[in-house]
Amino acid sequence: MALPSIYPALWRMQAEAGVSTRHVQRLARENGLFFGPDPGAAEQSQIGGNVATNAGGPHALKYGVTGAWVTGLEVVLAPGELVRLGGWARKDVAGYDVKSLMIGSEGTLGVITAVQLGLRPAPEAAIALMVFLDTRAEGCAAMLDVLAAGIQPSALEFVDGETLGFVAGSYPGTVPAGAGFALLVEVDGTAADARAQREALVELLAGAAIAVEEPPDVAALWRWRDGFNGVVTAVRGRKVSEDVVFPIERLREGLERFEEIATGHRLRSCAWGHGGEGNVHATVLVDAAREEELDAAEAAGEELFALAISLGGSITGEHGVGWLKRGRLQAQWDAPAVTLHEQIKRAFDPKGLLNPGKKLARQRPAR
Numbered sequence: 001m002a003l004p005s006i007y008p009a010l011w012r013m014q015a016e017a018g019v020s021t022r023h024v025q026r027l028a029r030e031n032g033l034f035f036g037p038d039p040g041a042a043e044q045s046q047i048g049g050n051v052a053t054n055a056g057g058p059h060a061l062k063y064g065v066t067g068a069w070v071t072g073l074e075v076v077l078a079p080g081e082l083v084r085l086g087g088w089a090r091k092d093v094a095g096y097d098v099k100s101l102m103i104g105s106e107g108t109l110g111v112i113t114a115v116q117l118g119l120r121p122a123p124e125a126a127i128a129l130m131v132f133l134d135t136r137a138e139g140c141a142a143m144l145d146v147l148a149a150g151i152q153p154s155a156l157e158f159v160d161g162e163t164l165g166f167v168a169g170s171y172p173g174t175v176p177a178g179a180g181f182a183l184l185v186e187v188d189g190t191a192a193d194a195r196a197q198r199e200a201l202v203e204l205l206a207g208a209a210i211a212v213e214e215p216p217d218v219a220a221l222w223r224w225r226d227g228f229n230g231v232v233t234a235v236r237g238r239k240v241s242e243d244v245v246f247p248i249e250r251l252r253e254g255l256e257r258f259e260e261i262a263t264g265h266r267l268r269s270c271a272w273g274h275g276g277e278g279n280v281h282a283t284v285l286v287d288a289a290r291e292e293e294l295d296a297a298e299a300a301g302e303e304l305f306a307l308a309i310s311l312g313g314s315i316t317g318e319h320g321v322g323w324l325k326r327g328r329l330q331a332q333w334d335a336p337a338v339t340l341h342e343q344i345k346r347a348f349d350p351k352g353l354l355n356p357g358k359k360l361a362r363q364r365p366a367r
C-alpha cells in the first residue's frame with residue numbers, strides 16, 4: 001500500500017483506503033494540520049471504512065462527520081470500473097453529487113480505493129471542562145443553554161448517572177458525591193479564544209452545576225471517555241448499544257423514555273453520547289448466557305427505534321444501517337424516499353453484487 005501523500009501548504013492529503021484513521025490523524029498533526037473526524041477504534045478503522053460509514057465522533061459537533069472532509073474519491077463501481085469522483089477542488093457543484101452518495105453507502109454502491117481529504121490548520125489550544133450536575137433534567141437543560149448562548153464547543157458529551165456510576169473509578173480525578181449526570185465540554189481555537197469560551201462556559205454553568213472542573217490532562221480525560229465501552233461491557237459481561245439520535249430539544253424526553261422501555265423489559269440501562277448532536281449510545285446490560293435477556297434487549301431496541309423516529313430523530317447517527325438495522329429505514333423515511341433509495345442501489349449495482357443484504361431500506365426491496 002502506498003504511503004499517504006500530504007501537501008501541508010495546501011491543506012490536503014491523499015490516502016489509499018486501507019490507511020488507518022489514526023495514521024491520517026497523526027500525519028495531519030505532524031504537519032500542523034487537523035483531520036476532524038475522531039470515531040472510536042481509530043487504530044483499527046481505515047479511512048476507506050470511515051468514508052463508507054461516514055463516521056463521526058465527539059468532535060463532529062464542530063467539525064462534521066467524515067464526509068465534510070472528503071473532496072475526492074477513487075472508487076471501483078460494479079462490475080469493476082475505476083472512477084474518480086470530485087478531486088482537489090474545495091468548491092464543485094458540477095453534476096449530481098455522486099461523491100456524497102458514495103459517502104456513507106457502506107460498501108453497497110462501490111468500493112472506495114483512495115480518498116482525497118481537505119484538511120484544516122490545527123487549533124492552537126483546546127480546553128476541556130467536566131461539568132457535574134444533580135440530575136438528567138439539569139444536564140439536558142445545560143446543554144441547551146450552551147448552544148443558546150452561542151458558544152460552539154468542539155465537543156459536548158454527556159454521561160448519565162448510571163454510566164457515571166460505572167466509570168467513576170477510572171475518572172482522572174474525583175467524581176463529586178451526588179453527581180447524577182455529567183458533561184464533558186471541550187472548546188478550542190487560538191489560546192485566547194479557547195480561554196474566552198472557557199470563561200463563558202463557567203459563567204453559564206457554574207450556578208446549576210455541583211462542580212465545574214478543568215482536568216489538567218485533556219488526553220487522559222479523552223482516554224477515560226474512550227474507555228466507556230469496555231467498562232460498561234464488563235458490568236454484566238455483555239451490553240447491547242444502539243446509536244440513536246434525538247433532536248437535542250427532545251433529548252431529555254428520549255433518555256427518560258428509553259429508561260422506561262428498558263425497565264419495562266426488566267433490563268438495566270445506561271446512556272452516554274454526543275449530547276450536542278442528540279446522538280445517544282443507548283445501552284442495556286445483559287448476561288449473554290440468558291436467552292431471555294437477549295430477546296428482551298432486542299424487543300427494547302425495536303421500541304427505542306420507534307421512539308427515536310416518533311421524536312423526529314434517527315435510528316442511527318454513527319454506525320449506519322448495515323446488516324443489523326436492515327429494513328428499518330422504511331419506518332423513518334417517507335415511502336417515495338425509500339423507493340428512491342432502492343432505485344439508487346439498482347442504478348449503481350443492478351446485479352446486487354456489492355454487500356448484498358446490507359443497508360436495505362425495507363426487508364424485501366420492491367422490484
Ligand SMILES: Cc1cc2nc3c(=O)[nH]c(=O)nc-3n(C[C@H](O)[C@H](O)[C@H](O)COP(=O)(O)OP(=O)(O)OC[C@H]3O[C@@H](n4cnc5c(N)ncnc54)[C@H](O)[C@@H]3O)c2cc1C
Nearest residue numbers: 039040041045046048049050052053055056107111112318
Ligand atoms: C469500539 C468501537 C467504537 C466505534 N466508535 C465509533 C464512533 O465513535 N463513530 C462512528 O461513526 N463509528 C464508530 N464505530 C463504528 C465503526 O468502527 C466506524 O464507523 C468506522 O468508520 C468503520 O470503519 P472500518 O474501517 O472499521 O470499516 P469496517 O467496519 O470494516 O466496514 C464498515 C462497512 O463499510 C464497508 N467498507 C469498509 N471499507 C470500505 C471501502 N474501502 N469501500 C467501500 N466500503 C467499505 C464494509 O463493507 C462495511 O459494510 C465504532 C466501532 C467500534 C468497534
